[in-house]
Amino acid sequence: MRLPSHKTKIIATIGPASDDSKTLEALIKAGMSVARINFSHGTFEEHKKRIEKIRRASERLGRRVAILGDLPGVKIRVGNIIGGKVELRRNQTVTLTVRDVEGMEGLIPVEFKDLPKLVSPGDVIYLSDGFIVLKVVKVEGPDVVCKVIVGGVLYSHKGINIPNARIPLEAVTEKDLEILGFMAENEVDAVGISFVGSAYDVLKVRSFIEKQGAKMFVISKIERPDAIRNFEEILSASDGVMIARGDLGVEIPIEKLPILQKRLIEKAVMAGKPTIVATQMLESMTVEKLPTRAEVTDVANAILDGADAVMLSEETAVGKYPVDAVRMMAKIARATEAYRESFGNVRMLEWKEKIPKKGTIKDAITRSIIEALQVVDAKYILTPTKSGYTARLISRFRPKQWILAFTSDEKVANGLMFSYGVYPFVIESHDENEIISLIKGLGLAREDDTVLLTKGAPVGKTVGTNTVRIFQVP
């Protein structure tokens, strides 16, 4: 077998443009590690079929793909518009209504009954990730009359953001729990919690998953100011985070996004939690065969910032060139990672200083590996891991070698599909001879290759990884 040519993980949202078996196979071959299903759109039946098709495509190709189910959360959305879309022109008067009607010229239904109570004249309302801007003129019963400040074409079910309104709702709704139940039943690997506000939201999801007897990788989507205020507690309650720039870029001043992205990524990487950068990464590829210079640079910069994974949304869900978009991301990743490694080493030295003296044994072991790699020219880092944590702690230093992780748990292996430079294998035993014969058998390693191996040797009172061995493959 051959390992991928890029170490950054690529997440692609699967939708009508990408859910046939042929396209799914092509997406996997192009470098998709995680298939995202957005439960804000479509029916359970559609999603069930998608999940089955993704699993079958992955099995046919013998390539692991994790499935990420993204919850709708408390996002307010536009309802159905006749013909699927309507144009809003600057200075035009439009009415947002919570009445049960279909949308048309000048009238837009909203799926959130409390809307009229939450807004007052002068408030600004953003539609479609902030692409269209309205100003409230007056509120009349179920209707909110607005003036169009920035026009554009509005499609059915697009999101609505009102940064000024305090939406008094918990991030995780009853509907979300119902979806989570469906996800557990269908063995979805990871859940994305939308509009997380505090660790409470994350723990609510975790306890529900546990009650279902399921196991899921829990990713908090950072997309509102509360999540930034409470980032530390959210991070520690979560398995990973997503910088969901679509909503985030409306909920906070858009010009603050780039620096915020860097700050959040650094904290998450230090904690050994994978970070996903999402939304508009190759947006123009929804309709064009090639991306813009700015988009290519954005993907590269996210990788240099330290992201584990980059994500595609409408590019692959409804776009014209889903496979080209994944291929393009893989190409950008390959070209950029070479520099990330040297950049990463500089970072690594800074980060090492930040690891507190009270760091854990695992901190010491993973740091030693990085030190050792400055001296020996190793081919791989081999990491038997029970929860995936050891592999992730090594990954945060972004070594240039692949981290081959060995676990007996399919779910742990799928959770590792979010981590930079980690390639998971499912293997019953953690015995090093078996690991060596597996990678030799796959043609990944040859006699005399130098490798590093982490181990949990039973000694003293320590549990888990406490040893690193450096040796040549026999």
Ligand SMILES: Nc1ncnc2c1ncn2[C@@H]1O[C@H](COP(=O)(O)OP(=O)(O)OP(=O)(O)O)[C@@H](O)[C@H]1O
């Ligand atoms: N399963 C699907 N069926 C139809 N359209 C979809 C599907 N998934 C995504 N889309 C389309 O792709 C667009 C971008 O996808 P994305 O996942 O970013 O959703 P979003 O609506 O912006 O919301 P969110 O903030 O929940 O991600 C959506 O607005 C929608 O038009």
Ligand SMILES: CC(=O)C(=O)O
């Ligand atoms: C992905 C997502 O939810 C966002 O960017 O808002």
Ligand SMILES: [K+]
């Ligand atoms: K969602």
Ligand SMILES: [Mg+2]
């Ligand atoms: Mg969002």
